[in-house]
Amino acid sequence: VGETPETRTVQRDPTILDLARAANVSKTTASRVLNGAPNVAPETRARVLETIKRIDYRVNAAARSLRTTRSFLVGYLVPAVSNDVFGKFAEVLEEELRRDGVGLVIATSGWHPEGERLALESLRARQVDALVLSLGDDRGRAAGDRLRGIGRPLVLIDREVEGVAADVVLTDERNGVKQAIDHLASLGHRTIGGAVINTLVRPGREALAGLRAGILEHGLESAGEVVVPYQRVGRQMGHEIAEQMVGSGSSAIVCAVPTTVTAGVLERLDELAVRVPDDVSVVGFDDSDLASVIRPRLTVIARPLEQVSQRASRLITSRLGEPTRPPRVETVRMNLLVRDSTAPPPVRARRLSVPQRSTR
């Protein structure tokens, strides 16, 4: 009542036209200042900048995107953000991208192929400028076909998909597992069992290869291999691993699996009255909050999680700036962190392995 139309229009956010008028310039000049273009007189620039603050102007992201065909959004497809490792990836990725004014949209697959398809679709619909992918399967034909059709820059984390032009950040799990076995062998272990994440993803394949290579190289005996499907990631799976490894007389277990699984292994070993590391040594995988809370303090082979996501973010930035450059593959090393869950094998076990040793 009694208000002028102007005062009632307060709700509407100021547009670039409002800004231009308030600063007494054209939209073009206002836009130039907004985008840091060089050809603007210093006083003009200062005046526009001051006006931006005064009227609390911020550019309309949708309009800018429509014009530039860039959404300034990157999507991250991930099995579960609540997972200790993927959560860390997401966190660092977002921090890095934000410096370039790029936002991170997440979509979770829930560890399922169909969920992954849906998540990917939602990210495409969102018209992200690039995608970072922690896929649940990098081997199936479906993965490759689907990815090829996306038409946006792709960064794969620890995955290799054939026939897809993507930038890739790899971790050397093969070497990581080898480090673990070197460590165990030097402690005197002769019979070693291993659990790896499913071989549909590269870390599983590499860890398995490292396991076999290490055992062969040191002339050890394998107490068996367990492959963990994504859908079975959890403590229960760990229980089964523990049972199998104890059953086959392993004095050390390399757990190249998510930490919840390793926690299940320890849990079951404890229930079976098998002491760690006195009776059995355990090596975990990755060093997150989760691992840090487990007792005994876990000896782990750890991916440098921050480094992986930093590299992923840099690959994105460089790719967005130079869309046609050839795909890049970067590899980071894993680190063996020796703590309290590994020790020399018990005397009994050592004795048992002696005859085998001399047989060779």
Added chain:
Amino acid sequence: VGETPETRTVQRDPTILDLARAANVSKTTASRVLNGAPNVAPETRARVLETIKRIDYRVNAAARSLRTTRSFLVGYLVPAVSNDVFGKFAEVLEEELRRDGVGLVIATSGWHPEGERLALESLRARQVDALVLSLGDDRGRAAGDRLRGIGRPLVLIDREVEGVAADVVLTDERNGVKQAIDHLASLGHRTIGGAVINTLVRPGREALAGLRAGILEHGLESAGEVVVPYQRVGRQMGHEIAEQMVGSGSSAIVCAVPTTVTAGVLERLDELAVRVPDDVSVVGFDDSDLASVIRPRLTVIARPLEQVSQRASRLITSRLGEPTRPPRVETVRMNLLVRDSTAPPPVRARRLSVPQRSTR
């Protein structure tokens, strides 16, 4: 060479005009089908739908946003997504919102006020339709002033900011802590210490109130209160809590703090050769992967994390559909989950408390 211009234009995504032409309708009709408007002839609709599939059309999000002034994006401001609890919130939130075709953009504050300001700013710039906030401080004037200026629907998770019209999902930490104390009192504990998250946030204030009320109600003795600043969330803080509580003769510690802190408490107790639960009982807060991995299995008061984020997502949906409805406040209860970290106090301690009992 020799290609027609058409074949070279393959890169460009089809627009609604391409769709309309291919389906032999107008842009208007195409748009109607896209948005499920009712007034389209069944055959027309079928034809357009078929064409959408055939040419793999998907609507340009930026253009749609520009027209509708909706970005179909919700922002989640959070101290750290790698945190077990916030990660879970983010995950469920994304799953729920996706059903409504809404994406989730995250921004992390790194537990710092300045980081929070920046994160909030980046979310605003992203022009999200609504914001979900896990703030680091819901008391300071800054929080309220900043939030009031946002001009977008707000959902606060476990926070209360005065003078801000926001929908809110609360957890009843006061009652949760009371449940823990009831439990401890019924086990025979007479001297109880407590640690709570900082009182700049509601859970800290409520937990502290619950702690005091419970101790008073049962006529117990307080072994002291420790308040944990956000910046000090970590195991080291837990060490200090353990030392203080042991020093003041507490036979039970209520840890209404992030699980990493509680893990630090257990760690230090172990180093001090104080057994849990034989010498001291410990109650943790929240039940995540982190808590599930700690030994002894933690008795906890737990927020129903999925429920909290589901409610948050529903509040958003309803708010977006009905922007002017009055703000809603919903409260969920905490659950006491009794496991292995709580037991009757040691006999010595029980004896000590007897005289006090009879003195009353």
Added chain:
DNA sequence: CTGAAAGCGCTTACAG
């Protein structure tokens, strides 16, 4: 150094 004008791909009254 500055500005007028076109156009990005949609949605939505409006008219029929």
Added chain:
DNA sequence: CTGAAAGCGCTTACAG
């Protein structure tokens, strides 16, 4: 049930 046209808020050649 269908379509022509306007316009959302920007950026970017183009001209001066």
